[in-house]
Structures are given as C-alpha cells and as structure tokens.
Amino acid sequence: MIYFDNSATTSIDKNVLQTFEKVSQTINGNPSSLHQLGNYADGLLQQSRKQIADLMHVLPEEIYFTSGGTEGDNWAIKGTAIEKRQFGKHVITTAVEHPAVKESVGQLKMLGFDVTILPVDQSGRVSVSDLKEALRSDTILVSIMAVNNEVGSIQPIAEIGEVLKSYPTVHFHVDAVQAIGKIPLLLGEESRIDLATFSAHKFHGPKGMGFMYIKKGKKIAPLLNGGGQESGKRSGTENVAGAAAMAKALRLVLEQAEKKQKNQEEIKTYLMTQMENYKKVSIFSEKEGAPHILCFALRGIRGEVMVHAFEKKEIYISTTSACSSRNGTTASTLVAMNVPEKIATSAVRISLTDTNKLEEAKIFMEEFDHLYQQFKNIK
Numbered sequence: 001m002i003y004f005d006n007s008a009t010t011s012i013d014k015n016v017l018q019t020f021e022k023v024s025q026t027i028n029g030n031p032s033s034l035h036q037l038g039n040y041a042d043g044l045l046q047q048s049r050k051q052i053a054d055l056m057h058v059l060p061e062e063i064y065f066t067s068g069g070t071e072g073d074n075w076a077i078k079g080t081a082i083e084k085r086q087f088g089k090h091v092i093t094t095a096v097e098h099p100a101v102k103e104s105v106g107q108l109k110m111l112g113f114d115v116t117i118l119p120v121d122q123s124g125r126v127s128v129s130d131l132k133e134a135l136r137s138d139t140i141l142v143s144i145m146a147v148n149n150e151v152g153s154i155q156p157i158a159e160i161g162e163v164l165k166s167y168p169t170v171h172f173h174v175d176a177v178q179a180i181g182k183i184p185l186l187l188g189e190e191s192r193i194d195l196a197t198f199s200a201h202k203f204h205g206p207k208g209m210g211f212m213y214i215k216k217g218k219k220i221a222p223l224l225n226g227g228g229q230e231s232g233k234r235s236g237t238e239n240v241a242g243a244a245a246m247a248k249a250l251r252l253v254l255e256q257a258e259k260k261q262k263n264q265e266e267i268k269t270y271l272m273t274q275m276e277n278y279k280k281v282s283i284f285s286e287k288e289g290a291p292h293i294l295c296f297a298l299r300g301i302r303g304e305v306m307v308h309a310f311e312k313k314e315i316y317i318s319t320t321s322a323c324s325s326r327n328g329t330t331a332s333t334l335v336a337m338n339v340p341e342k343i344a345t346s347a348v349r350i351s352l353t354d355t356n357k358l359e360e361a362k363i364f365m366e367e368f369d370h371l372y373q374q375f376k377n378i379k
Contacts, residue, residue, distance in 0.1 A: 002315045002360045006202075007149055007178060007293060007351030012245075013204040013252055020206055020245035031238050032227060041240050048240075048247040052211060055250050058188045059216060064230045065243050068210035069177040071223075072197030073100035073143075075212060075234070076173040079220030080141045080195070081108050087169065088138030089113045094126050094155075095336035096148050098175055102332075105143070114138075120336050123286050124153030132163055141171045146179035150320040150333040150349060152285045152293030154183060161192030171195060171218060177202055181253040181354075182261060182290050187213055194218045200242070204353070205249030209242035253354070260354035265291035267352055267361045274365045278372055282343055284334060292353065295320060295334075297346035301375050306348045313367050320349050 003011070012020075023044065029037025031045050046060070053060040066072045081091070093105050095117050109115045116134045118126045126144065135142075142164060144155050157174060164172050173195040179185050181203050187193055195218070200209040214220065214233075226235030253260075268285075271294055275281045284295040298306060303319035310317055320333070334344040350364075 002364060004350045004352065004356070004360075004364065005316045005318045006353040006356075007349065008318055009201045009207065010204045010353050012201075012206055013249055015252065016205055016245045016249045019248045020241045023241035023244045027240055031240060032229065041238075045238055045240050045243055048243040051247040052250055055247075055254055056187055056213065058213060061231070062213055062216055064212045064214060064234055065238060066197075066210040066212050066234065067208055068201070069098070069175065069197050069199035070100040072199070072210055072212045073098065073173075073175055074104050075223050076171075076195040076197060076220065077101065077104040077108065077141065077143055079223060080171045080173070081111075081113060082221035083219050084140040084171070088136075088140045090116070090136050090139045091141045091143070092116045092118065092131065092134050092139060093143045094118045094120060094145070096120050096124055096126075096150075096153070096333040097143065097145055098149060098177070101143055101145070101175060118144075120153075120333075122337055123289075124148050124151050124284075124333055124337050126155055126160075128156055128159045128163060131160055135163075135167060135170070139167065139170050141173060143173040143175070145175040145177075146185060147176075147183060147290045147293070148333055149178050149293075150347075151295040151337070152178075152290035153333075154289055157193070158186070164192050171220070173197075178290065178293070180250070181257055182264075182292050187215075195220070200246040200249055203249055203253040205246040206242050209239060209246045211246065261291045263354065264352045264356065267356060267358055268292070268294050268350075270358060270361050271350065271365065275368075280372070280376060282339075282346075284337070284339065284347065292351055294350040294352075295347055296350075297343055297348065298372065298375060299343055299346055301346055303346055303348045306346075306371070309371055310364075310367065315364055315367060318349050318351070320347050 027041050029041040031042035049063050050060045053063045091105055105115045118130050120126050146157055147154055171194045172192055174193050176196045177199045194215045196213040198211050201207040222233050224235045229235050280299045282297045
C-alpha cells in the first residue's frame with residue numbers, strides 16, 4: 001500500500017499510540033479533582049502543555065488544548081468577534097481558507113459583521129497590498145492560513161505580520177494545521193501572530209486532539225462554557241492521554257524537521273518533473289510551495305475517477321480537500337485561482353509525510369503512466 005493522502009490525516013505513530021495507551025491505562029483521575037489521582041492527571045497535563053510550549057518556543061500559559069483544527073478555527077474567529085465586538089465588526093480573511101474558517105466568518109456575516117474576502121493570484125497567494133487596502137479602523141481580526149491544504153501555497157505570513165504591527169488592536173489568526181513540521185513558523189514575542197491553530201492527526205498524533213496558541217495578553221471569549229478548564233477559556237474534562245500523545249507526536253515530527261522536509265521536497269520535485277512530460281496534465285502546485293502537497297489534474301478525467309483508479313492499485317490519493325471530497329464540490333482554492341471549472345473538477349492531490357519514500361513515487365508514476373495511456377484519448 002502507498003498512502004499519499006497525509007494532508008487528510010496521518011497514521012498515528014506507534015510510539016505515540018503506546019503513550020496514549022499507557023496513560024489511558026494508568027492515569028485515571030480527572031485533572032480537576034482535588035485528590036491524589038487528580039493531581040497525577042493534572043501534573044501530566046501541565047507537563048504535556050510545557051513540552052508543547054517549549055517545542056513551539058512559547059510560554060506554557062499560551063497553549064490551550066482543543067479537539068483539533070476545526071474547533072481552533074471556530075474559537076479564534078468567533079471568540080475574537082464576541083470579545084471585541086464593541087470595538088468593531090470588520091473581519092478580513094481570504095478566498096482559499098479551510099471550511100472551518102470560511103463557515104465561521106460566514107456565520108459572523110449572518111450576525112451583522114462585515115467580512116472582506118481577499119482574492120489570490122494564480123499561485124493561490126494573497127497580496128499584502130490588498131490586505132493593506134482592506135484594513136479599516138473597525139477591523140478586529142485578520143485570519144489567514146499559513147499553508148493551503150489543497151495546493152500547498154505558502155502565504156506571506158511574516159510580511160502580513162509586518163503590516164499588522166501598525167494595527168496592534170487587530171487580532172492576527174493563522175490556521176497552521178498544514179504548516180507544522182513542513183515550513184518554519186515563528187510564534188512568541190518576536191512574531192505578530194496572536195492566535196494559531198494546530199491539529200494532532202496531521203502530524204501522526206491522535207485524532208480528536210489539537211492545541212491553540214493564544215499570545216499572552218490577547219483576549220478571546222470562550223466558545224465552550226462550563227467547568228472552567230483551560231484557565232476558564234475552554235471548558236470540558238481534559239483528554240490527558242490525548243494531550244500526552246500529542247506532545248510526543250509534536251516532538252517526533254520536529255526532530256530533524258529540515259531533513260524530513262527536504263526528503264518530501266525531493267519526492268514532490270520528482271513527481272512534478274515526471275508529470276511535466278504529459279501533455280494532458282495541469283499542475284496547480286508550485287515548486288516553491290509547501291514540500292508535501294502536489295495538486296494536479298489529468299484533463300478530461302474527473303478527480304474521483306482518478307482516486308478510485310489508483311485505489312484499485314492500493315495507492316491512496318484524494319480529490320483536493322478531504323473535507324469537501326464526499327459532497328462533490330469543486331476545489332474552492334482552484335476556483336479562487338481562476339482555474340476553469342472543467343479542469344478544476346479533474347483535480348487530485350498527493351500529500352506526503354516524513355515516512356514516504358522516493359521509491360513509492362516511482363511506483364506511483366508507473367501506475368500513472370498506465371492510466372494516462374488508458375485515458376489520454378478522452379476529451
């Protein structure tokens with residue numbers, strides 16, 4: 001089996017799974033309980049928080065546990081809107097965000113907020129000058145992803161941060177789910193990023209776990225109210241085993257990160273170079289984009305046909321975003337990039353991780369060549 005759908009989800013690392021199982025079996029207390037079992041659970045929870053903070057070069061009190069990227073994006077956007085609504089109701093985002101961001105700002109729009117959607121160029125990147133022009137005195141939030149999940153375009157986060165230094169009251173949220181372990185991401189005092197969301201199952205951690213970075217001093221309202229866990233910001237009994245496993249997964253994925261990124265970039269470059277030899281192939285990802293995502297189309301063949309054709313060979317890819325694959329919608333990023341719908345519906349995505357090998361890419365190209373010869377006369 002060849003698994004090339006790692007932007008949808010990754011397999012849990014065996015060492016991470018062992019941690020999850022061990023903690024689940026040995027730490028039985030509720031971290032909020034006053035007795036010794038509760039103290040043990042809380043101690044491990046805080047240890048996991050500190051480990052993540054150290055790996056991200058931020059403070060432990062800036063890390064909050066969540067259920068994943070979707071909750072994090074919802075919390076960052078709606079929490080900011082609730083907290084800062086008396087100062088303004090203008091939000092800025094882009095046309096290529098994950099549905100968790102798009103749907104959240106859409107909900108705000110229904111509630112009377114004004115939303116500006118920044119366009120992107122043919123590579124899927126936003127213009128910093130467009131952002132400058134969009135900023136207003138009543139802007140309270142800018143939400144822009146670090147790496148696009150469909151084509152792998154890298155947004156100019158640092159340059160946007162420089163612009164926003166002149167707007168200190170505007171919260172800057174970055175969906176970093178596809179960035180962790182793939183590209184450098186600066187958080188902390190030297191970064192303008194106020195809020196960042198992460199999801200464990202994208203870096204070989206357990207599903208249903210994530211964390212949010214909230215810069216010290218920045219306020220957002222809680223979405224989940226109740227027992228006051230996570231310093232009163234995110235109520236609900238904490239998943240101690242999930243937090244410990246996620247901390248281990250983060251440590252493992254960041255070990256020799258540059259070497260792992262270089263390996264994925266080598267595989268991506270090989271695939272792109274090979275595909276450039278096929279006249280009916282359109283490549284939407286750029287070589288300068290994220291090292292792990294390659295989006296392309298065999299024109300005239302719908303994406304789901306390609307996915308199932310490769311599946312028969314036990315090679316697993318996806319039709320762009322897994323979050324929109326089953327509902328059959330056209331890749332929104334490609335639409336925003338002005339790719340004609342007829343071509344966009346043929347798009348598929350290869351997404352890599354550190355365990356993929358160049359030999360797998362060579363096998364993929366052999367099967368791709370067979371399919372190309374089979375489909376090349378279809379218009």
